[in-house]
Amino acid sequence: MIIYTGGTIGMIEDPGTKTLRPFDFNHLIDNVPKIKMLDYDIRHIQFNPPIDSSDMNPAHWQQIAEAIGKNYDAVDGFVVLHGTDTMSYTASALSFMLENLRKPVIITGSQLPIGEVRTDGEENLITALQIAAATDPVNGEPMVQEVAILFENYLWRGNRSTKMSADNFNAFKSNNYPSLAKIGLSIQFNPDALWRVHDRLPLRVHTGLNTDVIIIYVSPCMTRTALMAQINTPGIKGIVLKTYGAGNAPSAAWFNDAIRDAIGRGIVIINVTQCVNGGVRQKRYYTGDHLARVGVISGHDITTEAALTKMMFLFGSGLTTAQVVRRLQHPVCGEMSL
Numbered sequence: 001m002i003i004y005t006g007g008t009i010g011m012i013e014d015p016g017t018k019t020l021r022p023f024d025f026n027h028l029i030d031n032v033p034k035i036k037m038l039d040y041d042i043r044h045i046q047f048n049p050p051i052d053s054s055d056m057n058p059a060h061w062q063q064i065a066e067a068i069g070k071n072y073d074a075v076d077g078f079v080v081l082h083g084t085d086t087m088s089y090t091a092s093a094l095s096f097m098l099e100n101l102r103k104p105v106i107i108t109g110s111q112l113p114i115g116e117v118r119t120d121g122e123e124n125l126i127t128a129l130q131i132a133a134a135t136d137p138v139n140g141e142p143m144v145q146e147v148a149i150l151f152e153n154y155l156w157r158g159n160r161s162t163k164m165s166a167d168n169f170n171a172f173k174s175n176n177y178p179s180l181a182k183i184g185l186s187i188q189f190n191p192d193a194l195w196r197v198h199d200r201l202p203l204r205v206h207t208g209l210n211t212d213v214i215i216i217y218v219s220p221c222m223t224r225t226a227l228m229a230q231i232n233t234p235g236i237k238g239i240v241l242k243t244y245g246a247g248n249a250p251s252a253a254w255f256n257d258a259i260r261d262a263i264g265r266g267i268v269i270i271n272v273t274q275c276v277n278g279g280v281r282q283k284r285y286y287t288g289d290h291l292a293r294v295g296v297i298s299g300h301d302i303t304t305e306a307a308l309t310k311m312m313f314l315f316g317s318g319l320t321t322a323q324v325v326r327r328l329q330h331p332v333c334g335e336m337s338l
Helices: 025-030 032-036 058-071 087-097 121-133 223-230 252-263 286-294 304-316 321-329
Strands: 004-005 009-013 018-021 046-049 078-081 105-108 147-151 154-157 181-183 187-189 215-218 238-243 266-273
Touching: 004 058, 032 121, 046 058, 058 078, 058 087, 078 121, 087 105, 087 147, 087 304, 105 121, 121 147, 121 187, 215 223, 215 304, 223 252, 238 304, 252 266, 252 286, 266 304, 266 321, 304 321
Parallel strands: 004 046, 004 078, 078 105, 105 147, 215 238, 238 266
Antiparallel strands: 009 018, 147 154, 154 181, 181 187
């Protein structure tokens, strides 16, 4: 099943404004006649209207998750066509929302519209379909049993991926986890990297997401006034704190007092590095140890996208603050390494 949400892959140029706007599913498929050579039984669902991924929000994630849940037993796998800008957020959110997933959910898109001569969309779509249909030659089960992003030459775990380039066809990368597959003349899967759920439990679709979480980006120009304005956002439950290097932040009293007071009020704060490689090691440096001692949770090597959506998922599950704190410190579906 193809779930077409929109994005560059299905866009067409508006003759008046010369800007790209989403088009319908039939336009997209008409530009990929090779799909018929796959001899697959393909069903589809289309967002009405298709959207630019900059407009993607939790309500759309719920729509995708519900579509997967409704059709889960009827198809072998899913391909989600999606714009690139928020693709990693969607992939991360779905990985938490689809508990006990044992079928492929492959998210892909393109940097150029599928109707253009040099488009990367055609190859991405065909490869995504092939991966969604791939089975293990030993046991016949799906090769991929998780939410993944397919772009150009690589298949990445969805909740480990980040958009790294606005120009290159290889737009995504997982900086702290190996690729699930490499795509060349053939599709070479990496069995050691593939996620497996050992308990054969039925799929559970979680659509409750709490949006009372924010990202705070530490910078040398941060002031107490700016920090307090963000921390005191009405109704806030969680903060993804983007820090320097191995999890370091200013050691100034005003900064640490603000963080301590927020945690004292029941706000959950997770420390995520601004670096694209490596992770948080809060006790390595004095400035990071400050955060650990006041109760900031180490995000280890989790991405910002995964940290944010994991918080939304946990708070949306009705857990207490203490339960959210505990669950944030352990992987749910391969989103971080301890």
